[in-house]
Amino acid sequence: MAKKWIYWFDELDSDFNELVGKKCANLGEMTKLGMRVPPGFAISVDGYERFMEDSGAGEEVQRYFHDNRHEINRVGKQVEASREIRRIIESKNLPQEMAQELRQSYASLCDQVGLHDLPVAVRSSGSVSMPGQMETYLNVRGENEVERKVTQVWGSAFTTRAIAFRLEKSMDIAKTPIGVAVLKMINAKCAGVVLTVLPTTGDMTKVVVEANWGLGESVVSGEITPDQFIVDKTCGECEATISSKTKMVCYGPVGTRVAEIPHDLRCAACLNPDELAEIVRIAKDVEAHFNLPQDMEWVIDQDLPFPENIYWVQARPAKFTKKKQDESQYLADLMSQIFRM
Numbered sequence: 001m002a003k004k005w006i007y008w009f010d011e012l013d014s015d016f017n018e019l020v021g022k023k024c025a026n027l028g029e030m031t032k033l034g035m036r037v038p039p040g041f042a043i044s045v046d047g048y049e050r051f052m053e054d055s056g057a058g059e060e061v062q063r064y065f066h067d068n069r070h071e072i073n074r075v076g077k078q079v080e081a082s083r084e085i086r087r088i089i090e091s092k093n094l095p096q097e098m099a100q101e102l103r104q105s106y107a108s109l110c111d112q113v114g115l116h117d118l119p120v121a122v123r124s125s126g127s128v129s130m131p132g133q134m135e136t137y138l139n140v141r142g143e144n145e146v147e148r149k150v151t152q153v154w155g156s157a158f159t160t161r162a163i164a165f166r167l168e169k170s171m172d173i174a175k176t177p178i179g180v181a182v183l184k185m186i187n188a189k190c191a192g193v194v195l196t197v198l199p200t201t202g203d204m205t206k207v208v209v210e211a212n213w214g215l216g217e218s219v220v221s222g223e224i225t226p227d228q229f230i231v232d233k234t235c236g237e238c239e240a241t242i243s244s245k246t247k248m249v250c251y252g253p254v255g256t257r258v259a260e261i262p263h264d265l266r267c268a269a270c271l272n273p274d275e276l277a278e279i280v281r282i283a284k285d286v287e288a289h290f291n292l293p294q295d296m297e298w299v300i301d302q303d304l305p306f307p308e309n310i311y312w313v314q315a316r317p318a319k320f321t322k323k324k325q326d327e328s329q330y331l332a333d334l335m336s337q338i339f340r341m
Helices: 014-020 022-032 045-055 057-067 075-090 096-113 143-158 160-168 273-290 327-340
Strands: 006-008 040-043 120-126 136-140 178-184 188-195 206-213 227-232 238-241 247-251 256-260 294-301 310-317
Touching (some): 006 014, 006 096, 014 022, 014 045, 022 040, 022 120, 022 310, 040 096, 045 057, 045 143, 045 178, 057 075, 075 143, 075 160, 120 143, 136 143, 143 160, 143 178, 206 273, 273 294, 273 310
Antiparallel strands (some): 040 178, 120 136, 120 178, 188 206, 227 238, 247 256
């Protein structure tokens, strides 16, 4: 009997990092914490490896790297390798049994939501954290497109940046344990990120929330200046900076598109006080659960009432600059660095 390779989020938690990748495992953990996570399922690393073996793509990729092993450190060769390996992977069809299982899972998700050809996000979920180096596909509709985008996400494990990253870390460049998340798209009013620490100072008494109209990709990519809310964890006092926002990411006929924000919304706050308070409350609870500052992504569904409209699509440990405790600690750290030189 073939090994199980598709898991619903409620079957997962943070112990499944190696099996389905960190993103999928965290979606499972958030589901078990009772947070609102878009319904969906995870494709495990085993699914990727089974596809690579059964389709013959794995053997072709290994052969390519072996034949080009003396040149792969050149940037130009890495660009060429990425193009060729992604072509190899994306040219393969899923083995029939795998294709049938994937289509059945997508059909079950459509039934669960009550919508035919449900639009979904198909996201990479690496066992090794490589932020921004693999692909995400949004507003994917229909079983044929879901199947095609899953294959393209697997191929994106060989972007030029991902190949360079594995070379830099002395990792096996031909072995890429990658999971895939397939989850319902939210009809976003607005979206953004929340960090339970100020990343530039390490101040853990504050929560920072950033937001823009539409889908969250405009905030995560850094392409626009979002609204920013800095909230005191204890008293709830808020310092708000409302930006003039001109562009947002929204649904297109296929995938997504960048659209102009209506003039009456450009200088309006994306979040009302109740939504902001609820996002901060949940982020603080998750921080307490993991006992670590969190970097989380949220989206607000314009079709649902508050608070059922707040969904969570990512939670991970936050990266931040450590705050110096006092001047003596700063001097001690400085002297330690000098003596190591």
